[in-house]
Amino acid sequence: MKIALFIHEWIVGLIPAEITGLTQMVLIALTYLTLFAVLGLYLVLLERRVAAWFQLRIGPNRVGYQGLLQTMADALKLLTKELTGTVKADKFLYNLAPYFVIITSLMALGIFPFTKNLQAYDLNIGLFFLIAISSIGVIGILLGGWSSNNKYSLIGAMRSGVQTISYELSIGLSLLTMVLLTGSLQLSEIVEVQKNGWLIVQGHIPAIIAFMIYMIAGTAETNRAPFDMVEAESELGAGFHTEYSGMKFAYFFLAEFINMFIIAAIATTVFFGGWLSPFGITESIPWLGVFWFLLKTFVLVFLMMWFRWTFPRLRVDQLLTLEWKYLLPINLANIVIMALIVWLGLTLQF
Amino acid sequence: METATINNNFKSEEYFINMGPQHPATHGVLRLLLTIDGEIIKKVEPDLGYIHRSIEKMCESDSYQQIVHLTDRMDYLSAHINNEAVCLAVENALQIEVPDRVKVIRTILDELTRISSHCLWWGVMGMDVGALTSYFYGFRDREMINDIFEETCGARLTMNYNIPGGLMQDIHPNFVKRVKDFIVHFKTKIPEYDRLLTNNVIFQKRTKGVGVLAIEDAISYGASGPVGRASGYSCDVRKYHPYSALDRVTFNEALHTDGDSFARYLVRIQELWESISIIEQLIDNIPEGEHKVATNAVIKLPKGEYYQKVETARGELGIYIVSTGTKNPYRMKFRSPGLSNLSLLNHITVGGKIGDLVATMATIDIVVPDIDR
Numbered sequence: 001m002k003i004a005l006f007i008h009e010w011i012v013g014l015i016p017a018e019i020t021g022l023t024q025m026v027l028i029a030l031t032y033l034t035l036f037a038v039l040g041l042y043l044v045l046l047e048r049r050v051a052a053w054f055q056l057r058i059g060p061n062r063v064g065y066q067g068l069l070q071t072m073a074d075a076l077k078l079l080t081k082e083l084t085g086t087v088k089a090d091k092f093l094y095n096l097a098p099y100f101v102i103i104t105s106l107m108a109l110g111i112f113p114f115t116k117n118l119q120a121y122d123l124n125i126g127l128f129f130l131i132a133i134s135s136i137g138v139i140g141i142l143l144g145g146w147s148s149n150n151k152y153s154l155i156g157a158m159r160s161g162v163q164t165i166s167y168e169l170s171i172g173l174s175l176l177t178m179v180l181l182t183g184s185l186q187l188s189e190i191v192e193v194q195k196n197g198w199l200i201v202q203g204h205i206p207a208i209i210a211f212m213i214y215m216i217a218g219t220a221e222t223n224r225a226p227f228d229m230v231e232a233e234s235e236l237g238a239g240f241h242t243e244y245s246g247m248k249f250a251y252f253f254l255a256e257f258i259n260m261f262i263i264a265a266i267a268t269t270v271f272f273g274g275w276l277s278p279f280g281i282t283e284s285i286p287w288l289g290v291f292w293f294l295l296k297t298f299v300l301v302f303l304m305m306w307f308r309w310t311f312p313r314l315r316v317d318q319l320l321t322l323e324w325k326y327l328l329p330i331n332l333a334n335i336v337i338m339a340l341i342v343w344l345g346l347t348l349q350f
Numbered sequence: 351m352e353t354a355t356i357n358n359n360f361k362s363e364e365y366f367i368n369m370g371p372q373h374p375a376t377h378g379v380l381r382l383l384l385t386i387d388g389e390i391i392k393k394v395e396p397d398l399g400y401i402h403r404s405i406e407k408m409c410e411s412d413s414y415q416q417i418v419h420l421t422d423r424m425d426y427l428s429a430h431i432n433n434e435a436v437c438l439a440v441e442n443a444l445q446i447e448v449p450d451r452v453k454v455i456r457t458i459l460d461e462l463t464r465i466s467s468h469c470l471w472w473g474v475m476g477m478d479v480g481a482l483t484s485y486f487y488g489f490r491d492r493e494m495i496n497d498i499f500e501e502t503c504g505a506r507l508t509m510n511y512n513i514p515g516g517l518m519q520d521i522h523p524n525f526v527k528r529v530k531d532f533i534v535h536f537k538t539k540i541p542e543y544d545r546l547l548t549n550n551v552i553f554q555k556r557t558k559g560v561g562v563l564a565i566e567d568a569i570s571y572g573a574s575g576p577v578g579r580a581s582g583y584s585c586d587v588r589k590y591h592p593y594s595a596l597d598r599v600t601f602n603e604a605l606h607t608d609g610d611s612f613a614r615y616l617v618r619i620q621e622l623w624e625s626i627s628i629i630e631q632l633i634d635n636i637p638e639g640e641h642k643v644a645t646n647a648v649i650k651l652p653k654g655e656y657y658q659k660v661e662t663a664r665g666e667l668g669i670y671i672v673s674t675g676t677k678n679p680y681r682m683k684f685r686s687p688g689l690s691n692l693s694l695l696n697h698i699t700v701g702g703k704i705g706d707l708v709a710t711m712a713t714i715d716i717v718v719p720d721i722d723r
Contacts, residue, residue: 055486151367155389155704225480226552234375234478235704310546312553313480315705316389 028120036106036258041071043257046298047305054309081246086149089243093147098244098251100140105258108133112265113188115275115289126187127179130266131172134221137255138164141223141230144252145240156239159316160230163220166323167227170217173331177210177338178203178270181347191274196349198273204348206338211271213327213334218263219304220319222256226311227319264300265293272296363387371400375478375708378718382695382707389703394696398722405723409682414440414514414649417682421669422508424686425720427467428662430459430499433512438593439658439669440514443651450595450637452516457595458529458632459502459511460660461625465536466495467663468618468625471715475615476547478712479556479705484546491539494532501528514649516642529633533626540622548619557611561698561710564609571697572690575665576617577714581609587661599631614713648677664688664715688720 011027012020045060045067052059060067085094111126113119123129138161145157179185181203182193193199200207220227231239241252268274273296275289282288314322341347364387370376379400385393405424409417418436422429434456441448473488496506501522503511511518547553563573568581578585586603588596604620606613651673659668665687672681691714699707 051482055483056490057486151365159389228480229705232480232705234480235708237373309481309483310550311481312476312547312550312556313705314552315556315703317703318555 032106032110032120036109037075037254039261040254040257041075043261043301044074044253045071046301047257047308050302050305051309054306075250078247078250083248084245086243088149090147090149093143094243095248097140097144097147098248098255100143101137101255102140102251104133104137104140105255105262108262109258111187112262112269113191113274114293116188116286118290119188122186122188125185127175127185127190127266127270130262131168131175134171134259134262135164135168137259140252140255141240144244148240148243150243152236152238153240153242156230156232156236156242159232160223160240162316163223163227163230163319166320167217167220170213170323170327170331171221173328173335174210174214174217175266175270177206177331177335180335180338180342181207187269187274191269191276194273194276195280198271198276200271202347202349203338203341206334206341207271209330209334210338211267213331214267214271215300215303217323217327218267219307220323222259222263222304224256224260224304225308226313228308228313229316229319232313260301260304261297264297264304267300268293268296361387364392369707375711376718377474377711377716380692380716380718380721384704384707386704389705391699391702391704391707394699394707396692396695401719401722403719403723406682406684409679411678413677414651414679417679418512418514419508419510421684422510423719424684424723425662425664425667425688425717426507427470427717428463428664428667429507430463430509430511431660431662432667433510434460434594435658435660435662435667435669437512437514438660439656439671440649440651442658443654443656443671443673444514444645444649446515446643446645448516448643449639449641451639452641453595454632454636455517455521455641456512457599458629458636459499459509460594461628462495462498462529462532463509464625464663465622466492468622469495471618471663471712472543472547475712476553478708479553481547481550481553484543487539487542487546491536494528494535498525498528498532501525513642515645516640518642520641521636526633526636529629533629533633536622536626540619543619548615554612556705556709557615557713558608560611560702560706561713562608562610563694563698565607567694567697568609571694573665573694574687574690575661575663576604576614576621577665577691577694579604580606580613580617580713582607585666587659587666591659593658593660595632596628599628601628611710611713614715618715650675650677651679659685662687664717664720665691684723686720686723688716688718692716692721 011023015023049059060070063070063073108130110120111123111129141160142157145153145160178199181199182190184190200211223230241249244252275293277283277288277292364385367384367386368381369384370381371379376382381397381400383395383397384391405420408420412420418433421432421436425432469488469492473485476484499509500506502525503509503518563581565581565583568578568583573583574585582605584603584605589603601624604617604624606617651671653673653675656671656673657668659666666685667687668685670683670685671679674680695711695714699710
């Protein structure tokens, strides 16, 4: 990309060669941190507006144009709030927990190819890295619930543990189904393969099944309704983050929204062609890839919000039944079907 | 008390949590002492008294006109019906025959109250199983009824429209039109309720077979209203002891036999339709006439005991008055539907999960001031 090259040359000309690499890394890290914060804030705003739309309300529309600065104001409020906690909490773990949650989301964000060249780090085991990283977040939730010394929090954390670990399987297996189709774990490679048709079209039946399972498991993985028994406000008050206040609470909150974005972004990359435009209509303008990527991702994000504001919550045993008795066997069968389709060359390509 | 419970009845793997008084699912200041093993409920003990206002005792020093104003503070979602119960008791004791117009208006407003209570219940039911959106939909429709009440008697929640001998004032000229508008509106909304919750797979999974109440238990625990009828116990006071204008309308008693939370849900949805049908039968021919009969400024009930029961949105409300012939009752006792329905909670939720407790509690439809008078 020309702009990136331009910035690179500008920096090289500006400072000694020994520290250009480091400077660029810091700059990229800062860019991603900003992206993380802005994305989190605007996903919160989006959720509130979508919820309001579903619930015949107006939603925040006073702070800034159409309420665009509402979540900024909220973040400011949360920053200035006192950090209270329970006296008998395990202070070290209690304070550590939010960072586990937020750092995993941040790490996952780093490897997405927003367009062909706009990617912080093109890992050759990208998909594997994502699956591995996403399972670390649960440690933060477990720690938070355990160290709060609150029974509601503990129940919430236990539920979260059981839920995230179970649904991790489905996410992994459904993505593995797609890996069979592409033959690569590298995210940029996976997108390139889709120049001949998005994977959901190439893999047709098993790909659609994998996509549905992925969306269900992804919603569960991010602890969102109808799988939000971690929080389950009508049962547990606020679940694992009952005892968190101010910015620590905001970290959990922010991470939940970023995770939702990540889940949708993985689906976009793996099933819907990432930055590729439909039928290559804007292939000549590469930077429009960001637009397509975000458009697809936000459609999926909207889908997950739609789930949240219409479905009731499952019970914890029903949740596990769904995973172990339905999704997992279907998933395993689906992998076999996909393997057969790839082996027999029955994929659809344009 | 907690310590005593813990010491005597606990096994090592069980633990104890408090649900309430501020818990979002307790619909008021109800405290439940839960004994839990993992997520499985071993015991539920309701601990009452957080909102106790000694209404029964206060009634003993109030005149009968004043008592009416206390009853709507009990079950504030059935305020109008509660008021009517006292008025009917006094009218029957004094053998006052209220005008036809009063009877019809009272019945229409009763059913509107029932619809509004069920709307709120429906919204909260959805919220308790995790679907927040229903809450707003229920309130949207309830709002129209509140507006009707506001225009009719100036109050939206605690109506005080009934007085012994009739109604406080005549209905507003817009009343009939507004009620008809509401009926037209609401008939399109109940199918929406069905689309959002009733037909939802997750909702059915959460409520079918959960909190099952057998008919024998329903009778022996004194369950009434939709809770009793969902177990197949035909107990509609409106059918068996019709009051006001209920003897001149036809409607079906909503009955189900499953006795689970879903059946209790369906009974209430069906009651919405029945209430609409009752209103439709009455709204077009409200008789002309006076809106009250003259009563003495100080009402004195003849010596004796009086009992009047009505069907509120939650079930049978009984009013028992012992009079010694003075201007206040010697003893006043309310048989509130909420208390006997709540007593079922331990029986039907033990063995279930915490989530089941919340769903079941919602279908029992508790209003805490009704339980804790």
